[in-house]
Amino acid sequence: MRVGLFTDAYLPEISGVTTTVRWLKDELEREGHEAYVYAPQYLELTDEDPRVFRFRARPFVFYGTARLALPYDRRASRTFRSLDVLHSHSPFSLGLVALAAGLRYHIPHVHTYHTYLSEYRHYIPHPFRPPKKTAEDASAAFCNRCTAVTAPSTPIKNELLRYGVRRPIYILPFGVNLLLFEREPVWNPRQELGIPRDSPLFLYSGRLAKEKNLSFLVRAFGRIHAHDPRSVLVLAGDGPERGRLESQASEEGLGCAVIFTGFLDHPRLIDLYKAADLFLFSSKTETQGLVLVEAMAGGAPAVAIGEMGVLDVVTDGVNGILAPEEEETYASLALDLLADRTRYESLRLGALRSSHELSSQNSTRRLLEIFQDCLSGNPQAEEP
Numbered sequence: 030m031r032v033g034l035f036t037d038a039y040l041p042e043i044s045g046v047t048t049t050v051r052w053l054k055d056e057l058e059r060e061g062h063e064a065y066v067y068a069p070q071y072l073e074l075t076d077e078d079p080r081v082f083r084f085r086a087r088p089f090v091f092y093g094t095a096r097l098a099l100p101y102d103r104r105a106s107r108t109f110r111s112l113d114v115l116h117s118h119s120p121f122s123l124g125l126v127a128l129a130a131g132l133r134y135h136i137p138h139v140h141t142y143h144t145y146l147s148e149y150r151h152y153i154p155h156p157f158r159p160p161k162k163t164a165e166d167a168s169a170a171f172c173n174r175c176t177a178v179t180a181p182s183t184p185i186k187n188e189l190l191r192y193g194v195r196r197p198i199y200i201l202p203f204g205v206n207l208l209l210f211e212r213e214p215v216w217n218p219r220q221e222l223g224i225p226r227d228s229p230l231f232l233y234s235g236r237l238a239k240e241k242n243l244s245f246l247v248r249a250f251g252r253i254h255a256h257d258p259r260s261v262l263v264l265a266g267d268g269p270e271r272g273r274l275e276s277q278a279s280e281e282g283l284g285c286a287v288i289f290t291g292f293l294d295h296p297r298l299i300d301l302y303k304a305a306d307l308f309l310f311s312s313k314t315e316t317q318g319l320v321l322v323e324a325m326a327g328g329a330p331a332v333a334i335g336e337m338g339v340l341d342v343v344t345d346g347v348n349g350i351l352a353p354e355e356e357e358t359y360a361s362l363a364l365d366l367l368a369d370r371t372r373y374e375s376l377r378l379g380a381l382r383s384s385h386e387l388s389s390q391n392s393t394r395r396l397l398e399i400f401q402d403c404l405s406g407n408p409q410a411e412e413p
Contacts, residue, residue, distance in 0.1 A: 030114065032113065033112040035115065036068050038096075041071055053393060056206075067084065070086050084102045085098070086098040109136075112136055114404065115127045115138040119144070120140070128171070139178070139399060141201075142179070142180050173194060179396070185338055202317050202341060203317070205384060210326045217304075218230075229257060229261070229367055230261055231260060232263050232309065237269070237271045241311065247287065257364065267292050299327060307367065308329040310334070312339070313337060315338040318333070328380060331380070332350045335353075
């Protein structure tokens with residue numbers, strides 16, 4: 030099968046979407062299929078892979094790391110008619126390219142709804158910011174022009190149904206590449222970050238952005254640190270909120286207890302997951318939260334706010350803890366878990382089991398079944 034992956038975010042940008050697309054390409058090829066990626070150009074980057082096509086792009090002025098692709102490339106366009114299935118990962122420039130290619134060449138088009146778009150409008154200045162209902166209507170309009178849609182979690186599927194999406198919606202969380210977690214370590218995070226061996230290490234990884242609710246996380250960690258001054262919080266990632274979060278940590282007297290690493294490549298990030306005691310997550314807008322599954326694969330149970338896609342990944346008392354958005358309660362749940370070593374070990378093993386169930390290998394095989402449904406002309410998503 031020849032599969033076209035259309036994405037407005039790809040390497041070298043680091044995000045859940047870019048990671049998913051890269052791992053999906055690898056898994057499709059491991060299964061014997063041909064995967065073609067259509068993505069924006071980043072600076073002078075040159076791909077050696079002949080199946081990766083880069084579209085000329087400009088920085089998206091409202092979000093520094095994102096690129097806005099021009100939706101035409103003659104060399105890429107010549108390959109569209111040879112594809113069996115189109116799989117888009119955003120409804121923007123390259124998602125529209127997939128939509129046009131599907132209509133022109135009568136190719137099945139599966140769209141994955143990665144991003145809770147109505148909750149990301151704050152990146153657009155007020156004079157240009159669309160109303161929430163407009164963002165929801167636009168999402169529905171795009172999805173209804175596809176053959177089928179995949180949603181990473183049940184809450185996101187329900188949101189799409191509320192928007193008015195009438196196409197079949199499959200629930201398909203995308204997992205982690207477990208082979209990466211079997212590699213030899215490339216660094217010792219505690220040693221290189223200056224974290225003592227007996228210090229509880231709390232970790233967050235991902236974009237440092239407003240929608241991740243990280244101001245709450247720093248405040249909650251302040252409560253943890255007040256109870257256990259040995260504790261350390263590592264924020265692995267970067268983004269527009271980094272400066273403000275650094276100032277907040279300093280103002281709250283956390284000093285060296287909060288460490289900002291910037292973006293880490295996957296081998297280093299995986300070693301950090303394995304070194305962490307708990308993974309702290311405070312986002313309330315996740316479609317899934319791939320970093321939660323990555324943390325589980327590293328053996329770090331999560332303490333996460335129980336909203337949206339988190340609910341399909343974290344099972345309270347099995348592979349992590351669902352916490353309310355209340356600082357003292359959140360902190361107490363994390364501290365109590367670390368203090369109860371029997372319960373902690375049970376959740377750690379549960380996290381490892383969950384990561385195997387949600388592996389990229391398993392999710393790719395399920396996606397191939399969805400592609401076959403679409404190719405047969407009879408996509409039929411299961412009832413919730």
